[in-house]
Amino acid sequence: VTGRVEIFRSLEALSGRAAALVARTVGEARWARGVARIALSGGRTPRRTYEILGARGELADPAVEIFFCDERCVPPTDERSNYRLVAATIGDAGNVRRIRGEDEPDAAAEAYEALLRERFGAGPPAFDLVLLGLGADGHTASLFPGAPEVAERRRWVVATREAHGGVRRVTLTLPVLDAARTKVLLAAGAAKAPAVADVLAGGASPAARLRGLRMLLDEAAAGRVRAPR
Ligand code: 6PG
Numbered sequence: 001v002t003g004r005v006e007i008f009r010s011l012e013a014l015s016g017r018a019a020a021l022v023a024r025t026v027g028e029a030r031w032a033r034g035v036a037r038i039a040l041s042g043g044r045t046p047r048r049t050y051e052i053l054g055a056r057g058e059l060a061d062p063a064v065e066i067f068f069c070d071e072r073c074v075p076p077t078d079e080r081s082n083y084r085l086v087a088a089t090i091g092d093a094g095n096v097r098r099i100r101g102e103d104e105p106d107a108a109a110e111a112y113e114a115l116l117r118e119r120f121g122a123g124p125p126a127f128d129l130v131l132l133g134l135g136a137d138g139h140t141a142s143l144f145p146g147a148p149e150v151a152e153r154r155r156w157v158v159a160t161r162e163a164h165g166g167v168r169r170v171t172l173t174l175p176v177l178d179a180a181r182t183k184v185l186l187a188a189g190a191a192k193a194p195a196v197a198d199v200l201a202g203g204a205s206p207a208a209r210l211r212g213l214r215m216l217l218d219e220a221a222a223g224r225v226r227a228p229r
Contacts, residue, residue, distance in 0.1 A: 004214050004215070005200070005214075005215045005217065005222075005225065006214075006215070006216050006217070007217050007218070007219060007222045007225070007226070008216065008217070008218050008219070009218070009219060010218065011045070011048060011188050011218055012048065014049075014186065014188060014216050014217070014218050015046075015048035015049040015051075015052055016052060017216055018046070018049040018131070018184065018186055018216050019049050019052035019053045019056065021182075021184060021214075021216075022038065022049070022053060022059075022129060022131065022184075023053065023056060023058050023059075025038070025128055025129045025181075025182050026038060026058065026059065026064055026128065026129070027058070028128075029128035029129075029181075030063055030064070034063065035063050035064075035065065036063065036064045036065070036128050036129075037064075037065045037067065037119065037120075037125075037127050037128055038064070038065070038066055038067065038127060038128055038129040038130070038131065039066075039067040039068055039069045039127050039129075039130045039131070039172060039180070040066060040067070040068055040069065040082070040086055040090075040131050041068070041069045041070060041082065041131055041132050041133045041140075041141060042068075042070065042071070042072070042080075042081075042082030042085055042133075043133040045133050045186045045187065045188050046131060046133065046186055047085065047089060049131075049186070050085065050086060050089035050090045051089045053089070053090050054089045054090045054091050059090050059091075059093075059095075060090075060091055060093035060095070061093070061095065062093075062094070062095055064095055065095055065097060065119065066086065066090070066095055066096045066097065067097045067116070067127070068082055068083065068086075068097075068098060068099050068172075069130055069131070069132060069140075069141040069171065069172050069177065070082065070099075070141040070142040070169055070170060070171040070172065071083065071098070071099035071101045071108075071169065071170050071171075072101055072164075072165075072167050072169050073101045073102075073103075073105045073108065073159070073167045073168045073169060073170065074101045074102070074167055075101060075102040076098060076101065076102070078101070080165070080167070081101055082099075083096065083098040083099070083101070097115060097119075099112045099157075099170045100112075101170070105159035105160075105168040105169075105170055106159045108159065108170050109155075109157045109158050109159045109170045110157075112157045112170060113155060113156045113157040116156055116157065116176075117156070123156065123176075123179075124156070124175055124176055124179040125156060125176055125179065126179050126180065126181060127176075127179070127180040127181065128180070128181050128182065129180060129181065129182040129183075129184060130172075130177050130180040130182075130183050130184070131184050131186070132177070132183065132184065132185045132186070132207070132210075132213075133185070133186055133187070134185055134186075134187040134192055134195050134196065134199070134207050135192075135195065136191045136192055136194070136195055137195065137205070138195045138198055138199070138203070138204075138205025138206060138207050138208065139205070139206055139207070140177075140185065140206050140207035140210070141171045141172055141177060141206075142160050142164070142169035142170070142171035143171055143173070143174065143206035143207075144160070144162070144164065144206065145204075145205055145206060147160060147161065147162060148161060149161070149171060149173065150174065150206050150209075152173040152174070152175075153173075153174075153175055155173055156172065156173060156175070156176045157170060157171070157172055157173065157176075158170070158171060158173055159171075174206070174209055174210070177210055178209075178210055178211060182214065183210055183212060183213045183214065184213075184214045184215075184216065185199070185207065185210075185213050185214070185215050185216070186216050186217075187215065187216075187217050187218075187221040188217070188218040188220065188221050189218070189220050189221055190220040190221070190223070192217075192220075192221040193220065193221055193222070193223030194223075195207065196215070196217060196221050196222065196223065196225065197223060197224075197225070199213065199215070200215075200225060
């Protein structure tokens, strides 16, 4: 069941709104609890959002901890690395907690779960915000339709059994994503319209299993959906 849906004329407008939402949520969390913990995704869609956040500079603060929803099993210098994307756009002021993509995937997942347990204490870890993307097949983070990782209930972080684009991935699991206080999903482009429709209809895709998602869409991804004005 989705929360709010907002539709934008351009990726630029969507990105401005997403960056403002992240900054506001981080500010509110710091005010309420002294610290903000967010988890970010990779992919093409959030790049501009991250550039705007980097220019604003508010996330370069030890009281803001930046984690990842997922990572490809590549070194942090690889152009497919989500850490590399975030470091190049938002920047890493020593507050970015990366998944070690260069390590053996199952070991990297275990180590990241141990890090989350250390930072959050007893579970489930309540991120202040998770920023998610959406695949045309309905995947979110690295939870792909039909994969065993989607059914995981106990572990917080797992490695995918399958490789995607030649590399396995490490991903937060649905219970962790669902436990976040704010869940924002970005989708742009007509290729995403069927997956967006499935999420809005409460369908069977991994993304559709998350409750209370805030969706920021461009007009092409929204397809025939109309946001209430
Ligand atoms: C990643 C993601 C993944 C992504 C979608 C959409 O690191 O790739 O976490 O779930 O958000 O595949 O990717 P695009 O934004 O590139 O369409």
